[in-house]
Amino acid sequence: MSGGDRPDITVIDEPSDRTSTLETFFIMKLTWLSHASWLIEFGSLRVLLDPFFTDNPAAQVQADDLEDVTHVLVSHGHFDHVADVGSIAKRCGASVIANFETALWVGKQGVDDTVGMNIGGTTTLTAGDDSLAAKMVPAIHSSGLPDGSYGGTAAGFVLTADQRRIYFACDTAFFGDMTFYAEGVDVAVLPIGDLFTMGVDDCVAAIKLIQPKIVLPTHYNTWPPIAQDADAWAKRVIAETGSEARVLKVGEAFEV
Numbered sequence: 470m471s472g473g474d475r476p477d478i479t480v481i482d483e484p485s486d487r488t489s490t491l492e493t494f495f496i497m498k499l500t501w502l503s504h505a506s507w508l509i510e511f512g513s514l515r516v517l518l519d520p521f522f523t524d525n526p527a528a529q530v531q532a533d534d535l536e537d538v539t540h541v542l543v544s545h546g547h548f549d550h551v552a553d554v555g556s557i558a559k560r561c562g563a564s565v566i567a568n569f570e571t572a573l574w575v576g577k578q579g580v581d582d583t584v585g586m587n588i589g590g591t592t593t594l595t596a597g598d599d600s601l602a603a604k605m606v607p608a609i610h611s612s613g614l615p616d617g618s619y620g621g622t623a624a625g626f627v628l629t630a631d632q633r634r635i636y637f638a639c640d641t642a643f644f645g646d647m648t649f650y651a652e653g654v655d656v657a658v659l660p661i662g663d664l665f666t667m668g669v670d671d672c673v674a675a676i677k678l679i680q681p682k683i684v685l686p687t688h689y690n691t692w693p694p695i696a697q698d699a700d701a702w703a704k705r706v707i708a709e710t711g712s713e714a715r716v717l718k719v720g721e722a723f724e725v
């Protein structure tokens with residue numbers, strides 16, 4: 470510390486009203502609904518990612534079981550990600566967020582509230598006084614819609630709320646630029662199924678690169694071609710990376 474008349478300066482990053490700050494620090498709850506379908510709950514927000522229940526042999530709920538959905542995030546146009554978007558959004562009055570072309574397609578299914586965006590952009594999801602930011606980030610994958618029309622570009626999402634960051638890589642190969650969008654996130658949700666997305670080896674490589682605090686597997690065990698031993702994957706994550714692995718059963722939730 471230099472001498473003279475200058476006082477020591479101590480920066481105290483303390484809210485003036487601690488009680489109200491604690492009251493607004495909601496837990497974020499992630500429930501795996503099988504395949505690549507997740508329910509993200511945060512305050513008044515109930516956000517579905519890639520709802521796929523119809524003709525999904527791993528699903529334990531059906532589209533009609535989901536109530537009070539406020540938003541639906543869609544990573545790309547393939548049937549195993551858009552199958553139940555329209556019916557749920559219409560019944561719940563939810564806003565659908567997708568790439569521009571997929572959002573147009575969802576609008577043609579009769580969904581009134583769609584937000585078309587594109588990679589690199591961020592939109593804010595709001596319900597009541599609660600909000601979270603959803604950034605659409607690159608993924609390496611294709612995106613044709615079920616009727617064969619062009620589904621834009623496949624993407625992942627980084628969700629940010631109350632200084633927590635959750636990376637949903639969604640359907641993708643492993644690629645080095647993941648680190649620019651997701652390095653050090655609190656939670657990374659990464660595919661391990663192989664064949665259509667990265668498999669276990671590349672998933673472990675991705676974890677080493679982006680170094681999430683906690684990692685959850687997705688997009689596996691829906692059908693035999695993407696069967697994986699998630700417990701073996703978790704053992705490798707623990708042995709080979711500095712991240713914590715959590716394997717959820719279908720319907721199980723994780724809180725962060």
Ligand SMILES: [Zn+2]
Nearest residue numbers: 505547549640
């Ligand atoms: Zn998929």
